[in-house]
Amino acid sequence: MKSLGLTLLLALPVAAQGTDEVPFITTPDHVTMTMLRMAKVTEKDYVLDLGSGDGRIVITAAKRFGARGLGVEIVPDLVKQSIENARKAKVSKRAEFREQDLFKTDLTTATVITMYLLPEVNLQLRPAILALKPGTRIVSHDWDMGDWKPDRTVIVDVPDKKVGKEKSSKVHLWTVPAKMDGHWCGSGQSKGVTLDVAQSYQVARATFTRNGKPIAVIGGTIDGAELKAMTIEGRKDAVWLRANGDKLTITRAQGELALAHGGVFTACK
Numbered sequence: 335m336k337s338l339g340l341t342l343l344l345a346l347p348v349a350a351q352g353t354d355e356v357p358f359i360t361t362p363d364h365v366t367m368t369m370l371r372m373a374k375v376t377e378k379d380y381v382l383d384l385g386s387g388d389g390r391i392v393i394t395a396a397k398r399f400g401a402r403g404l405g406v407e408i409v410p411d412l413v414k415q416s417i418e419n420a421r422k423a424k425v426s427k428r429a430e431f432r433e434q435d436l437f438k439t440d441l442t443t444a445t446v447i448t449m450y451l452l453p454e455v456n457l458q459l460r461p462a463i464l465a466l467k468p469g470t471r472i473v474s475h476d477w478d479m480g481d482w483k484p485d486r487t488v489i490v491d492v493p494d495k496k497v498g499k500e501k502s503s504k505v506h507l508w509t510v511p512a513k514m515d516g517h518w519c520g521s522g523q524s525k526g527v528t529l530d531v532a533q534s535y536q537v538a539r540a541t542f543t544r545n546g547k548p549i550a551v552i553g554g555t556i557d558g559a560e561l562k563a564m565t566i567e568g569r570k571d572a573v574w575l576r577a578n579g580d581k582l583t584i585t586r587a588q589g590e591l592a593l594a595h596g597g598v599f600t601a602c603k
């Protein structure tokens with residue numbers, strides 16, 4: 335951590351500041367656009383940039399995508415610069431900046447979180463991110479989140495990149511998955527059926543059982559609140575499960591599982 339921070343700091347112009355842990359390095363404009371496009375930012379979004387530097391990500395989200403947003407930054411001069419940059423871009427009403435520690439920031443108001451930090455910092459933030467509302471999108475410039483694999487990674491050319499050996503940047507996207515792990519008992523169309531879900535981040539495997547006899551094993555990826563899962567054998571049987579509060583509902587089903595449509599599951603007592 336220290337050595338990486340130091341390497342990055344040594345590559346910085348004198349005027350640039352940051353913290354010892356995470357120095358100030360700007361995300362190039364075309365990488366910012368890639369981050370916001372990958373997160374599918376619209377005017378309905380509230381974009382939170384953790385460690386917002388000169389404010390460019392939140393300002394671009396407001397100016398180019400019509401979003402609202404907040405940048406939190408620990409260096410006072412950078413916060414002042416961001417407020418001035420937002421004023422010049424005529425987005426002050428939608429792009430707010432605060433001098434604030436990102437670790438003391440409420441993440442729950444964001445629909446999109448952007449980060450250009452360090453791998454260790456991403457990992458420190460990971461538990462709080464995984465506890466956010468399902469569907470919240472996270473985009474990180476260059477650094478990943480350990481064994482929580484991204485939904486998507488895009489590599490962007492950055493010929494004049496000042497840090498590291500690569501002349502490119504990675505942009506990673508994650509969508510916070512709903513918690514579906516557990517032992518669920520069915521009602522409605524699924525009365526008498528139990529559902530056991532084993533979940534690792536956005537990847538889930540579910541076993542349907544009726545009267546102790548396995549009916550189907552399905553697997554798939556959780557996208558926000560919804561799991562689209564297919565039978566492991568690759569047949570055309572599929573189930574769409576939606577997490578809603580403390581319930582799982584089968585919103586669509588096809589093939590041999592079609593009869594399960596409309597089934598509702600709650601945690602078995």
Ligand SMILES: C[S@@+](CC[C@H](N)C(=O)[O-])C[C@H]1O[C@@H](n2cnc3c(N)ncnc32)[C@H](O)[C@@H]1O
Nearest residue numbers: 352356358359360361385387407408435436450
């Ligand atoms: C690599 S820069 C990224 C700036 C901007 N997000 C961008 O992508 O252009 C990281 C920023 O995080 C800020 N920072 C570091 N630790 C922080 C903390 N604990 N709370 C808030 N900001 C922090 C640094 O001052 C620096 O401006």
